[in-house]
Structures are given as C-alpha cells and as structure tokens.
Amino acid sequence: MKAKVRFAIAVVVLGLLMTGPFVVTSFLVWVDMGESERQILIDLLVSRLPIGTMMTLFGFGIGVGVLHKLFKQYVEGLLGMAEQLRLMLGANRNFRVKLDGPPEVQQLARVANDLAAQRDALMDDVDSQIAEANASVEEEKNRLAALMSELAQAVVVCNLDGRILLYNNRARLQFKALSQGPTTVAGGALIGLGRSIFSILEKNQVEHSQEIIRQRLSNGKSALANFVTTTRGGQLLRVQMVPVLSAVHEEGEAKMTGYVLTVENITRTLEEEARRDQALHSLTEGSRAALGSIRAAVANLIDYPEMDPELRERFVKVVDDEAARMSQRLDDTMGEFSDSMKTRWPLEDVLAIDVISAAQRRIDDKLKLPSKIEDVDESLWIKADSFSLVFALTFLAERLLDHYQIRDLRFRTSHEGKLAYLDLIWVGQAISSETFYTWEMETMQALGESSSLSLRDVIDRHGGEIWYQRDKAAHRAFFRFVLPVAAPETELLDERRATGRPEYYDFDLFKFEDQTIDLDRKLSDLTYTVFDTETTGLEPSKGDEIIQIGAARIVNNRLLKQETFNQIVDPERPLKPESIPIHGITEDMVRGQPNIDIVLPAFHAFCEETVLIAHNAAFDMRFLQLKEDRTGLRFTQPVLDTLLLSAVVHPNQESHKLDVILERLGISIDTRHNALEDAVATGEVFLKLVPLLEQMGIVTVRQALEAAEKTYFARIKY
Amino acid sequence: MSKKILIADDEPNIVISLEFLMKKEGFDVAVAVDGEEALAKAASFAPDLILLDVMMPKKSGFEVCEALRADPAKADLRIVMLTAKGRDTEVAKGLAIGADAYVTKPFSTKDLVIQVKSLLGMA
Secondary structure (H helix, E strand, O other), X not given: OXXXXXXXXXXXXXHHHHHHHHHHHHHHHHHHOOHHHHHHHHHHHHHHHHHHHHHHHHHHHHHHHHHHHHHHHHHHHHHHHHHHHHHXXXXXXXXOOOOOOOHHHHHHHHHXXXXXXHHHHHHHHHHHHHHHHHHHHHHHHHHHHHHHHHOOOEEEEXXXXXXXXXXXXXXXXXXXXXXXXXXXXXXXXXXXOOOEHHHOOOHHHHHHHHHHHHHHHHOOOOOXXXXXEEOOOOXXXXXXXXXEEOOOOOOOOOOXXXXXXXXXXXXXXXXXXXXXXXXXXXXXXXXXXXXXXXXXXXXXXXXXXXOOHHHHHHHHHXXXXXXXXXXXXXXXXXXXXXXXXXXXXXXXXXXXXXXXXXXXXXXXXXXXXXXXXXXXXXXXXXXXXXXXXXXXXXXXHHHHHHHHOOOOEEXXXXXXXXXXXXXXXXXXOOOOHHHHHHHHHXXXXXXXXXXXXXXXXXXXXXXXXXXXXXXXXXXXXXXXXXXXXXXXXXXXXXXXXXXXXXXXXXXXXXXXXXXXXXXOOEHHHOOEEEEEEEEOOOOHHHOOOEEEEEEEEEEOOEXXXXXXXXXXXXXXXXXXXXXXXXXXXXXXXXXXXXXXXXXXXXXXHHOOOOXXXXXXXXXXXXXXXXXXXXXXOOOOOOEEEHHHHHHHHOOOOOOOOHHHHHHHOOOOOOOOOOHHHHHHHHHHHXXXXXXXXXXXXXXXXXXXXXXXXXXXXXXXXX | OOOEEEEEOOOHHHHHHHHHHHHHOOOEEEEEOOHHHHHHHHHHOOOOEEEEEOXXXXXXXXXXXXXXXXXXXXXXXXXXXXXXXXXXXXXXXXXXXXXXXXXXXXXXXXXXXXXXXXXXXXX
C-alpha cells in the first residue's frame, strides 16, 4: 500500500476518532429523551453548534498536522533513507546516508553508514589482493614468455583443438624456413596465435600422440610422446609432446587442457646418420668378402705347403689383391666419414676466454708447461668448435715444448670487426716456415690422443686462418688464429625493441573451443585480419591493380604487430605517375616482386578463418573480387568496415576518413599510406570502436554488420 | 664314388681357394659364377652339396636356394649358404628358405670342411 493512501486512511481514522464518540453519545441520549426534552435540547444546541463545530475542526486540524509531521519523519524519511542505502549498495559505493530527522532515525542512519564503512574496508582489501594476484600472474606470464623466447628449441603450445596459444621465435624461424611456395612471400604466415597447428603437422599424428599421453597419464606414467612427421616440403621433423595439465582442485587426475610441442628439424641429422650408417656398413659387410678370400687363401697356403709354385703364386696374388682392395675401401670410407664428422660439429658461440682457460688447464696439467694470459678481452665471443680448437692449441703447445723446449706460453686475444685473433705466444727460437707447414698439414696428436683432423682442417672448419709471426724486438714469436666473431642475432633484438615484449603468446586462447566464424559471438572474442591495399588507381574496373597488401591479426582483442603480412605486388602494368606520391611505391620497388597470382593465395591463407576488417572495405574487396576468376580464390568471410562502424558510433560527424577518425579517437600513428601501416591504424581504430559499439548495444558481429548496413555510406558502390 | 660339390660364387678370389680346398679333400668340384649358371649346373652336374653365395649376379643365392628347394627331386641336395652379410635377419632368412647351413665370410676353411663333411654324412 502506498504511503499516500496510508496517510489518507490515517486522516480518516483521526476524523472518526474525534467526532465518533460525540455523535454516538448524542444519538443514544436522543433516543432516550421525550418529545419536550428533545425540543429543549435542539434550542440549546442549535444556537451553540457553530462553536462546537469550530472547536472540533480546530482540534482535527491540529491532529492532522501532528499526523503529517510524524508521517514525514518516520515513514517518508525512512523510505528516503532506504533509497540512499540502495544507492550505496549499488551505483555509488562512496555515498553516505544524510543525517536528518528525529534522533532515532539519525541513529539508524549512523549505524548504516558505519556498516558501509566497514564493507568498504573489506572490499578494498579484497580488491588489493586481487590486484596483487593479477600482477603476479602477469609477471609469471611474462617470465614464461621471456623464457620461451630464449629457448634454442622451437616450442609451440596448443590447446586441445590444436590452436596455437604460444610459440617462440625459434619456432617462427623454423616454420618460416619450412614454409614452401607462396607462403614464403608472407614471411611464414603458417604460424600464428589462434591458428591451427594442423596446417604444419599431420592431424592424426598429433591426435595419436594426445591419445598416448592420455593413456600414460591414466597409467600414472610420465606423460610424453614423440613422433616424426614429414612436412609438405619433404623435411623431417621430430616432435615431442608433453601435456599442459589443469590445476587439480579435487582428488583425481589432472585433466589435459593442451600440449607443448618441441619441434626439431632432423632432416640433416638423418641424412648424416644415413651416411655414417653407410660408411659403417661398407666397412663391416664390405670387408667380409675380401677378408673371406684372404683367409681361405692363407689357410690353403699354410695347410698345403707342398703345393706347386704356380698355384702358390695365384694364392699369394689373391691375398695381395684383396688386401689392396680393402685398403682402398678403408680410405674411401674414412674420407666420407670424416666429411660427415665435420658436418656433425656445428660451430657454437663461446667466450674466447673459456676456450683459452680450457687449453691452459690441459697444457698446465698434462704438459707441465706454465702459461699466462695477457690482454684477453673477457667479453669476446667467437664462433667455434671448442673441442677441436682446444685440441689444436694443445697440439701446438706440445710441439713447441718437444721441438724448441720453450719455458712458458702466453695467450692474447684481440679483434677487428668480424674477426677475432687468438695468439699463442712464446719467447725464444724462431721456427722455420717449413716446420710450421708440416705441423699444419699432419693429423694432430696431443697428450697421447690423436685427432682425425689436421690443424688446417680445424682452421677450415672455422672458416678461419692461421699464421706464424715474429716479434723480433721482444724476441717473441706467436701463432695467430683468426676466428669469426660471434655476432648477436640482430633480427631477434630488433623485434623485441619494437614492441617492448614478445607477443608470441596468448593464454586466454585456452578458453575458446572451436572457432568457425559464428556471427553471434562477441566482437571482442573473434579473430580478425585487418588489411589494406595500395593500388595503381581508384578504378579497378578500368584496369587498376593492387600493388601492395598489408595485413595484421587481431586475436583476443589485441593487435599482433608481429604476425603481419606485407607484400608488394607486381601489377604487370605501368604505375601512374600521379599516384606514386600517395603510396610511395615506385617502378623499381615493384619489378621483380611476385604478381597477384602468387600473392593472393598467400594472403588468402593468411586470413583463413578470420573476419576481415578494412577501412572503406568495399574498395579493397572490389579489387579482391575482380581476381576471383583468375585465381579461383574467394574471400567469403564476413567483412567489417571501420568507416561504416565509425558512422554508426558518431552519426553526426561529417567525416569518417581514417585520419580524422584516428584524431577523433585519440590514436597517434607515426607514418601512414603504406598498406601495412594503414592496416595497423585500421586495427587500432577497430579496437577503440568495439567498446563504443557495445555502449550502443551492438555486441555481436551480426549486430555490427546489420548496423553498418543501415548507415548511409553502405549505399556507395564502386 | 666321390661326392660332388658345386661352388656358386662370383668372386674368383674365393672360388680359387674353395675349389682347391674341396679338390684336396677329394670331392668332385664344379664352379658356377652366377645364379642362373648355378641352377643349370645343379641340374647337369647333380651335386650332393652346393656352396652358395648370397650376393650373385642374375639370381641371388636366396632365389637359387628357393628354386632348388621347390624341386622335390633335389630333396637330398645339401645347401650351404656363404655370405658377406652377417646380420641375424639374413641368417634366419637363409635357414628359413631351406639352407642346411649358413656360413658368414670370413670363415675358417677347416670348419667349413668339417661342416661340409658332416652334412654329407662323412664325419
């Protein structure tokens, strides 16, 4: 019942209370009286009725006033307080009830405010704990991402659908090297967050390994599976899979939520192994026949010493023949074998000081020859096979000690550009160049061990040089090893610098299951390809052609600047001079680039399973559509146009040019009018538009498409 | 009458020794230098035992062995396979397709003679 109705009832009750007893008493007295008495009473009352009525009305008025006051304070006042409390509970946490009205109500308000203060303190505490936890989760994510990017192995993390959640730089480089044909123009478009791993690896093999891991998990064994797979280009990959397990909340097995793949290209290793196997085979089985002939012939010679000389001659000839053939075979095999030994030992980055220390230890311990270090740059990295290099140093030290009785040795390093110098210095007698030449060419022996390599081989393996030099003034001489300086991988560093931190991971992808484009999904949940084209002109129907395609991906509401597509296209027709200042692409830049027949399939693969976004998309789509017949490729996915979406959000703004929108939304972009940069700018615009659209109730892709269609601009046709 | 041995091997350097050895042991010896000749001589020369090399031109020792074992008239023929392949799998194959013995090169001539004699029931 409304407060006002209740007030009205209260007023009526008051009125009845004030008049009721008098009216009832009067009626009873009236009934009891005789005719004459009634006449007297009427005479008495009628003359005094106005005063009585006045008094009654006056009293009633005061009564209503008091009632009204009480009602205001205790009913409406409390109702008002209730509204304020509700405000405090929801919309505005910081609101406090105003202290107003009678003391009892004020007391109630004070208690309510105290309760609110206590609640705020608790909530702040929880908030700060959540923030802390989030920060530490973020930190761990970053740590993991950093760790992954440092790993020398190619690592890819996928969810159970085979979507890539995380990959490191090594994986990107490896798959880039693997990608064949048109995808190479896209710079390794195969690998990307949210993309399917099955475009790289065989699906059934991956699923089979998943099954093995599940079985091993349920049997309580260490969960691990290996397989070898062949890529389309004929390369062999060894893949190791370990599961990503969900955190265990209750008793029972942890569930597999994804997997980590470590991928190694073993094509070369296998080839080398096959070669070694062949060498071993020809040494063992190949020798059996020859040895069989020799053994039988020799046995005959021994067992029948009285045989006639001609026959004896023939047996001896057999032994001679076969022995010569075996020697030849051994030589051939060793030749091949040492080749494959060379390829087996790749150069690695080592500190020059580490190589020297290792050599020093061996020379001190085994040769009892003291050595010192002078002028060694402790931060000099070289590319070396440290084992053979240390062996070479020890070999030279031993030779010097044996032939020239040197007393001590010194090491020195220096470097000049890409070359590192490692000097082995001694005081005393000079050696002849003939001696050094001999030392250089013979297979090395040191400390009783022998190597299959000569000093020259070691130097050649390093792509280096060695010479002998004298410092006459100081009565010193030295061998100088020239070795390559290990250069840091600049490409890797550049990318990190550009973006602050690697974007190769996205753990939120764990949440999504299958991802065929569903128009009723939220705009912020989908994977997009934002793209832009540069063209020779504005009229595709009159022969204008695409000369550049640039694109970037948006995954989980984040623009991935590292997963981009950027390709200049040879339009196979002259550029229009007036358009060159606009796109900045000249004839020279276009010549020798792939034509649209090669680029379009690569771009098609790049935007597979994504929603397309472009600014003024109709223009770009028209160019793509005109190529449908020629390439047989159709871009059938939904297309969002940032120009139209901007018009949806700001219908009263005059211009929806990209520059204007960028300024309106407060996005600053360095350079523009290059397809990739414009695509990135378009992506930034889209990400800003998503929350604005959401405010208007446009949440899904379908809603966005419908809203865009309704705007005026949709009617423009190219 | 002396027993007859057919030596089937394409390596003259081992044939010369085997031929000399077997003759010294008193056997009648014939030589074949490839798989087809081995089959022809097995028919014409009618040996009691054949020393059969695995790696031969035209027909491998395995093929010759299989062909010989397919002929019931030659059930008594003893077959000793000689090979430069020492793998377990090949030994198993040779014995499985009907060879009586499998000798891997290099071998001791004395042991070979003992084996041949025992197969021919002369030991």
